[in-house]
Amino acid sequence: xxxxxxxxxxxxxxxxxxxxxxxxxxxxxxxxxxxxxxxxxxxxxxxxxxxxxxxxxxxxxxxxxxxxxxxxxxxxxxxxxxxxxxxxxxxxxxxxxxxxxxxxxxxxxxxxxxxxxxxxxxxxxxxxxxxxxxxxxxxxxxxxxxxxxxxxxxxxxxxxxxxxxxxxxxxxxxxxxxxxxxxxxxxxxxxxxxxxxxxxxxxxxxxxxxxxxxxxxxxxxxxxxxxxxxxxxxxxxxxxxxxxxxxxxxxxxxxxxxxxxxxxxxxxxxxxxxxxxxxxxxxxxxxxxxxxxxxxxxxxxxxxxxxxxxxxxxxxxxxxxxxxxxxxxxxxxxxxxxxxxxxxxxxxxxxxxxxxxxxxxxxxxxxxxxxxxxxxxxxxxxxxxxxxxxxxxxxxxxxxxxxxxxxxxxxxxxxxxxxxxxxxxxxxxxxxxxxxxxxxxxxxxxxxxxxxxxxxxxxxxxxxxxxxxxxxxxxxxxxxxxxxxxxxxxxxxxxxxxxxxxxxxxxxxxxxxxxxxxxxxxxxxxxxxxxxxxxxxxxxxxxxxxxxxxxxxxxxxxxxxxxxxxxxxxxxxxxxxxxxxxxxxxx
Amino acid sequence: xxxxxxxxxxxxxxxxxxxxxxxxxxxxxxxxxxxxxxxxxxxxxxxxxxxxxxxxxxxxxxxxxxxxxxxxxxxxxxxxxxxxxxxxxxxxxxxxxxxxxxxxxxxxxxxxxxxxxxxxxxxxxxxxxxxxxxxxxxxxxxxxxxxxxxxxxxxxxxxxxxxxxxxxxxxxxxxxxxxxxxxxxxxxxxxxxxxxxxxxxxxxxxxxxxxxxxxxxxxxxxxxxxxxxxxxxxxxxxxxxxxxxxxxxxxxxxxxxxxxxxxxxxxxxxxxxxxxxxxxxxxxxxxxxxxxxxxxxxxxxxxxxxxxxxxxxxxxxxxxxxxxxxxxxxxxxxxxxxxxxxxxxxxxxxxxxxxxxxxxxxxxxxxxxxxxxxxxxxxxxx
Numbered sequence: 001x002x003x004x005x006x007x008x009x010x011x012x013x014x015x016x017x018x019x020x021x022x023x024x025x026x027x028x029x030x031x032x033x034x035x036x037x038x039x040x041x042x043x044x045x046x047x048x049x050x051x052x053x054x055x056x057x058x059x060x061x062x063x064x065x066x067x068x069x070x071x072x073x074x075x076x077x078x079x080x081x082x083x084x085x086x087x088x089x090x091x092x093x094x095x096x097x098x099x100x101x102x103x104x105x106x107x108x109x110x111x112x113x114x115x116x117x118x119x120x121x122x123x124x125x126x127x128x129x130x131x132x133x134x135x136x137x138x139x140x141x142x143x144x145x146x147x148x149x150x151x152x153x154x155x156x157x158x159x160x161x162x163x164x165x166x167x168x169x170x171x172x173x174x175x176x177x178x179x180x181x182x183x184x185x186x187x188x189x190x191x192x193x194x195x196x197x198x199x200x201x202x203x204x205x206x207x208x209x210x211x212x213x214x215x216x217x218x219x220x221x222x223x224x225x226x227x228x229x230x231x232x233x234x235x236x237x238x239x240x241x242x243x244x245x246x247x248x249x250x251x252x253x254x255x256x257x258x259x260x261x262x263x264x265x266x267x268x269x270x271x272x273x274x275x276x277x278x279x280x281x282x283x284x285x286x287x288x289x290x291x292x293x294x295x296x297x298x299x300x301x302x303x304x305x306x307x308x309x310x311x312x313x314x315x316x317x318x319x320x321x322x323x324x325x326x327x328x329x330x331x332x333x334x335x336x337x338x339x340x341x342x343x344x345x346x347x348x349x350x351x352x353x354x355x356x357x358x359x360x361x362x363x364x365x366x367x368x369x370x371x372x373x374x375x376x377x378x379x380x381x382x383x384x385x386x387x388x389x390x391x392x393x394x395x396x397x398x399x400x401x402x403x404x405x406x407x408x409x410x411x412x413x414x415x416x417x418x419x420x421x422x423x424x425x426x427x428x429x430x431x432x433x434x435x436x437x438x439x440x441x442x443x444x445x446x447x448x449x450x451x452x453x454x455x456x457x458x459x460x461x462x463x464x465x466x467x468x469x470x471x472x473x474x475x476x477x478x479x480x481x482x483x484x485x486x487x488x489x490x491x492x493x494x495x496x497x498x499x500x501x502x503x504x505x506x507x508x509x510x511x512x513x514x515x516x517x518x519x520x521x522x523x524x525x526x527x528x529x530x531x532x533x534x535x536x537x538x539x540x541x542x543x544x545x546x547x548x549x550x551x552x553x554x555x556x557x558x559x560x561x562x563x564x565x566x567x568x569x570x571x572x573x574x575x576x577x578x579x580x581x582x583x584x585x586x587x
Numbered sequence: 588x589x590x591x592x593x594x595x596x597x598x599x600x601x602x603x604x605x606x607x608x609x610x611x612x613x614x615x616x617x618x619x620x621x622x623x624x625x626x627x628x629x630x631x632x633x634x635x636x637x638x639x640x641x642x643x644x645x646x647x648x649x650x651x652x653x654x655x656x657x658x659x660x661x662x663x664x665x666x667x668x669x670x671x672x673x674x675x676x677x678x679x680x681x682x683x684x685x686x687x688x689x690x691x692x693x694x695x696x697x698x699x700x701x702x703x704x705x706x707x708x709x710x711x712x713x714x715x716x717x718x719x720x721x722x723x724x725x726x727x728x729x730x731x732x733x734x735x736x737x738x739x740x741x742x743x744x745x746x747x748x749x750x751x752x753x754x755x756x757x758x759x760x761x762x763x764x765x766x767x768x769x770x771x772x773x774x775x776x777x778x779x780x781x782x783x784x785x786x787x788x789x790x791x792x793x794x795x796x797x798x799x800x801x802x803x804x805x806x807x808x809x810x811x812x813x814x815x816x817x818x819x820x821x822x823x824x825x826x827x828x829x830x831x832x833x834x835x836x837x838x839x840x841x842x843x844x845x846x847x848x849x850x851x852x853x854x855x856x857x858x859x860x861x862x863x864x865x866x867x868x869x870x871x872x873x874x875x876x877x878x879x880x881x882x883x884x885x886x887x888x889x890x891x892x893x894x895x896x897x898x899x900x901x902x903x904x905x906x907x908x909x910x911x912x913x914x915x916x917x918x919x920x921x922x923x924x925x926x927x928x929x930x931x932x933x934x935x936x937x938x939x940x941x942x943x944x945x946x947x948x949x950x951x952x953x954x955x956x957x958x959x960x961x962x963x964x965x966x967x968x969x
Contacts (some may be wrong), residue, residue: 358863387869395867403860407882417868466864 005417014272015086016069016193017227017361018044023080023095025059025066036062036075038251044195049221049228051238051259053274054248055485056456060231063248064197067229068108069450086111086194099263107190110140113188115181117200119302122174129156129183130168136190155186159216177344178209185216192224199231201392206343211556211570214241233485235278236515236558239263248273256489259562277490278560281515285497286522292335293522297330297369298474298506299355304379305363306350306530324350332474337500337507339521339538341514343553347530352478352510354379356393357386367392370472394467398479400459404451410437410462411447417469436465439502440495457488461495468499478510495521514557518542623886626963632701632960639952647762651719655733656752658741658759658918660717664690664871665750667936668701668742673710683710685741711735740833745938747926756918757942763919765949767834768899772892779845780881780888787853788876794850801843810842813902817911825915833912837902841895848891852884886964894957897950903944920946 004109026036036059044412054060065071067082083091085105097104108114116122124132135151137143143151148394149168156164159182167175170580175183188196198217215550218241221228232238238245238259245262247255247270255268266272306325310318325347332338342348353359355366357378364376368389376389397403403415415433418424424432434444440461451459460480467475477496481489493516499505511517517524518538524546525535534547628634646653671685685708688701715735721727736743744753786797816836820829856862857880865879901921906912907921908928915922923942927933933940 357869360869390867390869395864397860397864399860403864405861405865405879405883408879416865416870420869420871420874463864466868 003373015045016043017046018085018229019081019083019091020044020063020067021081021083023063023066024078025062025071025075026078035059035212035251037066039250040080040251040253042246042253042256044227044229045244046194046227047221049218049230049241050241050244050246051230051232051242052246053232053235053238053386055233055248055487056212058248059251060233060248061199062251064114064199064229064231065095067197068112068114069094069097070108070114071106071585084111089134106140109136109188109193110191111193112195113191113193113199114197114199115184115188115201117203125172128169128171129175133168133183133187133190134573136187140191149337151190152186155189156183158184158189158220159183160188170326176505177205178212181205181209181213181397182216185213185220187219189224192208193226195227195229196221197229197231200233201230202237203232203234204235207514208343208552208556208573209475210237211435211558214558215570217241234558235274235486236560239560240558240560243563247362263560263562273487275560277486278515280490281513281519282560283519285519286337287496287539289501293499294334294336296334297331298334298336299369300365300367301328301332301351301355302365303332304328304351304354304366306347306354306359307362311324321532325354325361327530328527328530329364330525330532330535332506332508334506335500335504336422336523337509339517339524340508340510340527341512341517341524342527342552343512345529346527348510348512348527349478350530351527352395352476352508355508356390356395356476357381358395390509391417392472393474394470394472396460396463396467396475396477396480399483400456400463401451401483404459406451409444409448409450410454413451414447414462414465414469417466420472423470433465436468437462439468439499440465454482457492459494460488462482463496464492464499468503471503476508476510479512480509481516482511482513489516490519496520514542514554526553620886623963627959630955630962632955633962636952636955636959639948640956643761643765643949644716645953646758646932647765648722650758650762652721652729654733654752654755654758655716655730655743656716657717658751658755659916660751662740662746662750664743665740665746666690666699666748668746668750669936670745670753670938671742671956673743677707677709684708685710685743708739708741709735710741744941745936746895747936747939748922753923753938753941756923757920757945759918760923760942761945761949763830763913763917764885764900764903764921764946767830767837767903768953769897769921771838771841771899771903772895774834775841775845775895776888776892778838778842780849782842783846783849784853784876787850788872788880790854790856790857797846798850801846804840806845807840809902810905812840813837813906814909814911817906820915826913829913829917833903834904837899837906841899841902843913845888845891845895849888852887853880856880856883888956890964893953893960896957897953898953900922900946900950900953 020043021041023037023040024035026033026035028034029370035110038059040059042050052060052063058149062071062075064397066077069077077095080095080252082094082571084094085091094104094107123129130152132147133155134145134148136150137151138145141148153168156167161167161179161182170181172183183316184201201217202213205213207273214237217228217230220226228241230237230241242259245255245257245259246253247268248330249270254261255266255271260445262271266275282466304325305323305327308322308324310321328347330338340348340351350359353379354361357366361379364379365527368378370376370389370392376385378386378389381389410418411430411433414436415429418429418432430447433447435445435446437446442458442461442465446454446458451462454462460483463480475496480496481492484492496507497520500507507520509517509520521538523535523565524538524541525532526541526545526549527533528549534545534550535540541550542554545554552571555570666689668690671688673683673685675681675683677684686703687706687708689704690699691702692699710732711734712732713729714735715728715737716730716733718726718728728737740752742752742754744757747753747756782797782800784787788792792927813836815948816839817833817955820832862875862879865875870879903919904921904924907919910925913922921938922941924946927939927943
C-alpha cells in the first residue's frame with residue numbers, strides 16, 4: 001500500500017479499508033422506532049485504530065454490529081453503505097449482503113473479526129480453548145488438523161499466553177479473565193483479519209489487566225497491519241490507543257477526527273463534557289473544597305480477618321482455607337473520606353461488607369463510636385445493637401438496578417428505613433421522603449413511580465436518599481459510581497460531597513477506580529490479596545506511591561492525553577518475583 | 588456466577604432501552620403486571636386456554652343454571668339412551684328441538700334398543716325446570732335452556748345406567764372436580780410457601796430438613812399412599828366431609844413441588860442487593876420476607892399454582908375412579924368415570940366417557956395457561 005503514493009487521491013482511496021456512509025440502524029419501524037444508529041458516516045484507515053466512544057445507549061455497539069450484520073432483532077439496517085475495500089478495490093457493500101449469505105459469512109471472522117466485552121460468555125465452557133481456536137481455522141482455511149493445531153499454538157504464543165503448548169488443551173474456566181480475553185483475541189486473529197472490531201474488550205477487566213490487553217492489541221495491530229475499531233465508554237482508554245476518534249450520542253456521530261484534534265481542540269459541547277468529566281477525576285475535590293477532617297476517631301478497624309474455611313472436595317482433596325481478609329487494621333476519622341482501592345479479588349468489597357456486618361468477620365474488632373458516645377463492636381454486636389448501629393452506618397450499593405426493589409415505589413423505598421425505625425408515619429413520613437428526594441436532586445413527583453421508570457444515575461440518587469433517611473454519620477459506598485456513565489459519575493460524586501458539607505458525614509468509598517478515589521478521598525488504603533499493602537494521604541498514594549504494587553496499579557490507569565501514552569511505560573508487579581527479590585521496572 | 592453475569596448484561600440492556608425510550612420524547616411506563624400481560628397475550632395458545640379455563644370455572648359456579656335436567660332424577664325407561672342432537676330448524680322455521688327415542692326390546696334377546704319415534708321435544712332458552720338456589724342466594728327454577736314444557740326430558744350427551752342426564756351430571760361434576768383443584772392448591776400453596784420460604788430464606792440446617800422431607804414424600808409411591816389414606820376415611824361421612832378429606836389428602840403430597848419452586852426463588856433472591864438493603868434498613872425477617880421478597884415472587888407463584896391445579900384435578904379423578912375418593916351420590920368427574928370402567932359399557936354407551944373428555948380438556952387448557960403465565964412471568968426467557 002506504500003508503493004503507489006503518486007496522487008493524493010490514490011493514497012486516500014487505497015488507505016481506506018472501510019467506508020461507512022449514512023448508516024441507519026433502527027429498532028422497530030415507523031414513528032416509534034428507536035434510532036440506535038442515525039445517519040452515521042466514517043472512514044477507517046488501514047493499520048489505524050478508530051475509537052468510537054459514547055455512553056450506554058449511544059448506539060456505539062450497534063454501529064459495530066451493523067458492520068457485520070449481527071444486530072439483534074428487531075434491529076435492522078434501513079439505509080446506508082458499508083464499503084469494504086479488503087478484497088475488491090472498488091469496494092464491496094456489506095450492508096447490501098443478505099445477513100445469512102455466503103459472502104457475509106466469509107467476511108465475518110475471516111476478513112473482519114470481533115471480540116466482545118465478556119470473554120466468559122463468548123467462549124464455550126465445554127470445549128478446550130485449543131478446539132475453539134482450531135475450529136475457526138478449519139472453518140475458514142484449507143488446512144488439516146495438525147496444521148491447525150500448530151497454528152493455534154502459535155497464536156496463543158503471539159497473545160503472550162505462557163506455555164501455549166499446554167494451555168491449548170485447557171478449558172475456559174481454567175483461564176483467568178485476562179487470559180480469556182487473550183484467547184478471544186487469538187481466536188479473532190486466526191484468519192489474519194484486515195479489521196478487528198473490539199467491543200469494550202477491557203471493560204470487565206482489572207486496570208492492570210486492561211493495560212496489558214491494550215498493549216497487546218496495539219502490538220498485534222502493528223505486526224499484523226490490522227485496522228482496529230475499538231468501542232469503549234472510557235475516555236482514558238481512548239487516549240491511550242486511538243489514532244482517530246468518533247464520539248457518539250443518542251445514535252448520532254457528533255464528532256469525528258484525529259485523537260489529538262478531539263482531545264485538544266474538540267468543538268462539540270458533549271465531547272468537551274466527556275473529556276472534562278474524566279480530567280476532573282485527575283484532581284482532588286477534597287483539597288479544592290477544603291476538607292474538614294477532625295482528629296476524632298469514628299471507627300477503628302482492628303485486625304479484621306475473613307477466612308473461608310478449608311473444604312474437602314468430593315474426591316477427598318482438601319482445598320486450603322481462603323483468606324479473603326487478612327488482619328486488616330484501619331481508622332476512620334469524623335468528617336473524613338477513606339478510600340479503599342484494589343483490583344477484583346483484593347478483598348475490598350469483603351472489607352466493606354464486614355464493616356457493616358453484611359458478612360460476619362472471622363476475627364478482629366470493628367469499633368464504632370456512636371452519636372451518644374458509646375463504643376460498639378460491630379464484629380460482635382447482637383441483633384438489637386446492630387439495628388441501632390445500622391441507623392448510623394448506611395450503605396450505598398454498586399448496582400443501581402439491583403439495589404432497589406422493583407415492586408416498591410420510590411416513596412416506599414426511601415421511606416422504608418424511617419417506617420421500620422418508627423420515627424415517621426403518614427404525612428410526616430411523606431414530607432420527610434420529599435425532603436430527602438429534594439436533597440439528592442430528585443423531583444417529589446417521582447415518589448409514586450417504580451424504579452424501572454428511572455435511569456441509572458437517578459436510581460443511584462434514590463439509593464443515596466435511602467441511605468440518608470436516618471441521618472447517618474458514616475456511609476459506606478461500595479463501588480457506588482462504577483455502574484454509571486462518566487458524566488454521571490462525577491455528578492454523583494459531587495452530590496455526595498455536597499451532602500457531606502451539609503450533613504456532617506464521613507465516607508468509606510470502595511472502588512477500583514483510581515480517578516474516583518483521587519477525586520473523592522482524603523486517605524486511601526490499597527488492598528492486595530486481602531491485605532492493606534499501603535495507606536496514606538490520597539494525593540501521595542495516587543502520585544508517588546511507595547509500594548511496588550501500588551506503583552503498578554497507578555501506572556496502569558489510562559491517562560487522558562493522547563500525547564502521553566502511559567500504558568506503554570507502565571510498571572509491572574509480580575508478587576512472587578517481588579518476594580524473591582527480583583525488581584521489575586517498566587519494560 | 589456466570590448466571591449473575593448474564594443478569595448484569597440484561598440489566599445493561601434494560602438501561603439502554605430506558606435511555607432510548609427517553610429519546611423518543613414520549614415516555615411510556617408499564618407496571619410489572621402490564622408487562623406480564625403484554626407478554627402473555629403474545630402466547631396464542633395460552634390466551635385461548637385462559638378463556639377455556641374461565642369458561643370451565645363459570646360452568647362450575649353456575650352448574651344449576653346451566654344444567655338442563657336434574658342430575659339425580661333417574662328413569663327406568665331411559666337407561667343408556669344415546670345422545671340426542673339439537674336441531675335448530677324444524678322444516679324452515681327456527682324451532683330448536685330434539686328427536687325423541689322410544690325404548691323397545693328385542694323380542695328374542697330382550698336387549699334394549701332405542702328407535703326414533705318421530706315425536707319431537709321443543710327447546711327454549713330460560714326454560715323452567717327443577718328448582719334450585721342461584722349461588723345459594725335465591726330460589727329459582729330457570730335454566731339456560733331446556734324443554735319448553737316442564738317435565739319433558741332430553742339427553743344431549745345421552746343418559747347413564749339409571750337413566751340420568753349425562754350432560755347435567757358432567758356440569759355438576761365440574762363443580763366438585765375443579766373446585767377441589769383450587770382448594771387443594773390453596774392448601775398446597777400455603778404449606779409450600781411456608782416451608783419452601785423457610786427453607787430458601789434460612790438455608791443451612793432448616794433447608795436440609797425441609798428438602799429431605801420433600802424428597803422423602805416424593806419418593807413415596809403416590810397411588811398406594813392415597814389409597815391407604817382414602818381407605819381410612821369413614822364411608823358414612825357426608826359428601827362435603829369426604830370432599831374436604833380428599834382435598835387434604837391430595838394437597839399433603841401436592842405441596843412438595845411448590846415448596847421446591849418457592850425455595851429456589853427464595854435462594855436466588857436472598858442474595859439480591861435489594862434484600863440486603865432491606866436488612867440494612869432495619870427490617871425484621873418477617874418484613875423482609877413478606878414485604879420485600881414475596882411481592883417479587885407473586886407472578887412466579889401464580890404461574891406455579893396454575894400448573895399445579897391440573898395435577899390436583901387428575902389426582903381427584905384417579906382417586907374417585909378407583910372408588911376411594913368421593914363416593915356417590917356426590918358427583919365429580921372421577922365418580923362419573925367410574926361408570927365407564929367396564930369395556931362392555933364403553934362399547935354400548937361410549938357417551939359415558941364424556942367426563943373423561945372434559946378432564947382432558949380442562950387439564951390441557953390449565954397446563955397451557957400455566958405455561959403461558961410462567962413464560963410471561965420470567966423476563967429473562969427471551
